[in-house]
Amino acid sequence: MIGLWDTTGNEVVKALAAERRSAGGVASGMALTLIVVVDEKRVREAEAAATIAAAAHPCRLLVVVRADVERERNRLDAEIVVGGRLGPCEAVVTRMYGRLALHAESVVMPLLVPDVPVVTWWHGEPAAEIATDFLGVVADRRITDTAQAADPIEALRQRARDYAPGDTDLAWTRITPWRTLVAGAFDTTDARVTEARVVAPPTDPTAALMCGWLGSRLGITPRWEPSDASPRMREVQLSCANGEVLSLTREDSLATFRRTGQDDRQLPLVRRPLGDELAEELRRLDADQVYAEALGAVAGISGLDERPAQRVHVWKDPATAKRAEAGVTAHAGTSATP
Template sequence: MTTLWDTTGTDVVKALAAERRSAGALAFGLALTLVVVVDEKHVSVAESAATTAAAAHPCRLLIVVRRQVDASNSRLDAEVSIGGRLGPGEAVVMRMFGRLSLHAESVVLPLLAPDAPVVTWWHDVPPDRIAYDPLGVFADRRVTDASVAEDPIAALRQRAADFAPGDTDLAWTRLTAWRTLIAAAFDSLIEKPRAVTIVGGDVDPSVRLLSGWFSDRLNLAVNLETKAHRGLAEVRFDLDDGELTVARQDSRTAVLKRPGQPDRAVPLTERGLGDLLAEELRRLDHDGPYADALAAWSGIGGLASRSPVREHIWRDPMTGTAASPTTAGTASTTGMAGTTGTIAGTAG
């Protein structure tokens, strides 16, 4: 591991090259570059999750910690390692101080793995518009988590307003086990449910996305029974001959009740953050079902048909003003096909 204090982006690139030579990793196979954006107080959680995901998907892990934007002097501290505490792959942790943190792409772009997709994950509240952050503009996939916002439901609605193909949210990923279990429960049924009821947390964005998925797939109005807790508790379907119910018992199991059959305990494990992130790294194309569910819940149509190309909009958080996107430049979210007004350098 190499630690660099008050360094430059060029020195970080050289240190990574030196670490690769030292580790004999010149031909190291990288499936993608994972860019993690996090604040200092959540670094350890983000590092743990990214390490779990990187173990399943060989990648170059770039962790960007933006600190003290209002500091008078810009500074970059970096930790470069291969096969160290952040897993078997390549990892660079960059702590950026002052105005440099607003131009993190100038350091990150030269570190992207060549000819590999880029995934950006905000383990923090993302910008209202992804186009405000070049780290999201140049990514092929962008992962957010509405549940960490002060108002998760409003955050999820903002994700719909700002959606572009390639976006996803971990609130949707948390539903994978539920959706799989519910789909399997209908394998032996031929009738369509007459009504659907979801019981869950009143501020849980996953509950809203599940209602959107049912509304889109079943073309039914969904009844929500919200309670003052987090998490999805129960789903009930009204059928002609009774009620089909999936109810969580604990963090590992649920009970499946079907008309004319005995109750059955089924696995429904709550997954950790690293497993959720690893699932999102398995697919690097547009997540159509997520777009459909988000559109059905939010009432904002045509999400899947939007352009995947974002225009970078320079916005200074110290003043709250944003430049016109026509003067800020463009970058393709399907690869580094262009540059933005504040992006310096390209991936090599």
């Protein structure tokens, strides 16, 4: 590992090139560039997940930690790891302080691997508008996690309002095993589904997306039955026109599949590590139309996949907004003075 403290972007580029030459074959064959936007307290967690994903998708990992944007003096610290503790990838962990944190692209852009896709992952509460972050605008794929928002269901609706082809969310990734098992139940029947019921906590974004997926695929309005008995989605039940009822109920890491007239079956349904969820999203680098339709069904917005894929950067300076807010407060205080 190479540590550079109070350095410059140019020095980081030079140090990475030198470390790549030293590593030799370990640093070849990059499939993509993965940009991770994360807070300092969750860096190790993000690194652990990216290490698992990099084992399946060799990449250049660029971790961006922004801090103290109001600091008067700009500072850039960086760690460079090639083929070390973060697995078979090239990794640059950058910590940006002061106004530099608002222009992270000035450091990140020269570090992108040429001619390969760029994926940006926000490991934390998703931004309200991705276009205000240039690291999202430059990416071919953008991964958020609405489960980390204060209000996950409203965050999903915001993701729909702000959607552009190439966006996805880890709440969607987490229902892949559910969707696989539910879809597999129809390999032996073509019965039409007339009703659907989802049992889950009232703030579970995976349940919302499951309802959206069932609604967009089957042309029905699923019923969400709130339940606090489990912290995660517990059951999906489908009623068919021929009288059959199919249900999938999770208990810990197993699911019980029930079907009218058949014996119950036990199926694996485990909660995967964050790194496995990330690796799944890195398998596809095109727009996910099925996710767009499910998300649109959640928010009641159609045609999400028909929007332009290219985002246009919208500059947003939090310091300006804060000064404006302070000015309004001061004006109100002056007006209230007798």
